[in-house]
Amino acid sequence: MTHTDTLFGQPTITLRNKEYPLYPGKIHHHWEAAALRKGFDLIVRVQDRYHLALRCHTCGKLHVSKLFVVMNNQPNCPHCLNEKRRETAAAAGLKFLRQSMKNRHYGDFRAPCGHTLKRQFELVERAARTGSGFRCETCHAEREANEARERGWELIGPDPKGNPNYRLYRHAAGCGATRRIARGNMQTGRFDCEVCGQSWAAAPSQVYLMRFIHPNSGTYFKLGYSRDPASRLRYQLGLPTHVHGEILRTVPFQTGRAALCAEKAIHKRLAANFPNAVVAPERFSVSCVSAL
Numbered sequence: 001m002t003h004t005d006t007l008f009g010q011p012t013i014t015l016r017n018k019e020y021p022l023y024p025g026k027i028h029h030h031w032e033a034a035a036l037r038k039g040f041d042l043i044v045r046v047q048d049r050y051h052l053a054l055r056c057h058t059c060g061k062l063h064v065s066k067l068f069v070v071m072n073n074q075p076n077c078p079h080c081l082n083e084k085r086r087e088t089a090a091a092a093g094l095k096f097l098r099q100s101m102k103n104r105h106y107g108d109f110r111a112p113c114g115h116t117l118k119r120q121f122e123l124v125e126r127a128a129r130t131g132s133g134f135r136c137e138t139c140h141a142e143r144e145a146n147e148a149r150e151r152g153w154e155l156i157g158p159d160p161k162g163n164p165n166y167r168l169y170r171h172a173a174g175c176g177a178t179r180r181i182a183r184g185n186m187q188t189g190r191f192d193c194e195v196c197g198q199s200w201a202a203a204p205s206q207v208y209l210m211r212f213i214h215p216n217s218g219t220y221f222k223l224g225y226s227r228d229p230a231s232r233l234r235y236q237l238g239l240p241t242h243v244h245g246e247i248l249r250t251v252p253f254q255t256g257r258a259a260l261c262a263e264k265a266i267h268k269r270l271a272a273n274f275p276n277a278v279v280a281p282e283r284f285s286v287s288c289v290s291a292l
């Protein structure tokens with residue numbers, strides 16, 4: 001981790017991948033005493049007359065501190081701090097990568113999905129304490145875009161009028177018009193395009209049967225209707241990777257309304273004939289399936 005070397009003939013010490021020239025000059029006893037009281041051994045003077053290399057009593061590693069900090073404040077061991085951040089991040093379900101270059105209150109973290117999140121350390125600490133999770137903006141944006149695509153719309157961006165429940169969408173599979181739509185409506189798909197008049201109830205749709213195989217808890221079936229069942233399976237359901245999902249059958253209908261009626265009728269018959277096979281919706285929710 002550290003070694004002394006020479007830089008153009010001048011002795012140096014490498015600390016945390018940075019090379020510091022050793023600074024000649026006396027190490028005063030009251031400096032050593034102050035460092036000791038604060039949990040560090042004063043090793044050597046480095047860089048200029050204001051800097052010292054300290055060894056942490058907790059982790060045994062070296063770092064450079066300002067003389068001023070040693071004498072007037074509490075030096076913080078960056079190795080111990082990072083160790084604590086790694087532990088806190090793990091408790092919050094994240095992997096600590098590094099402190100943000102621009103703001104020392106923020107860090108970069110790897111989310112379970114693989115994306116990098118920038119989060120305030122304080123929020124990560126709170127999440128570790130309370131068990132609340134973090135939403136990955138990238139994954140969430142992808143999910144919203146796919147939700148729209150399944151309905152024949154393209155997600156353009158946030159609501160220009162600033163309503164957090166609305167987004168701006170383009171009717172890609174229809175008239176191409178851009179309009180504000182509540183995200184909730186986009187999720188259910190039960191809304192009409194006011195510009196071209198294409199109605200969800202009149203647009204072609206399909207009833208589908210899907211099968212999900214969970215490695216531990218068994219096999220589930222899902223019956224539903226969608227304009228695009230493949231997209232629904234692949235993107236919108238947000239299945240965890242260890243659950244295998246497939247479409248067993250689709251039946252096309254001329255209109256969404258006809259598909260909805262057929263789906264309701266089949267559900268009614270299934271529930272009457274196989275009451276024990278019904279899975280509570282909460283149990284089928286993505287978070288529950290992930291936790292199984």
Ligand SMILES: [Zn+2]
Pocket residue numbers: 056057058059060061077078079080081
């Ligand atoms: Zn330390």
Ligand SMILES: [Zn+2]
Pocket residue numbers: 111113114115136137138139140
């Ligand atoms: Zn993500």
Ligand SMILES: [Zn+2]
Pocket residue numbers: 171174175176177193194195196197198
């Ligand atoms: Zn339209």
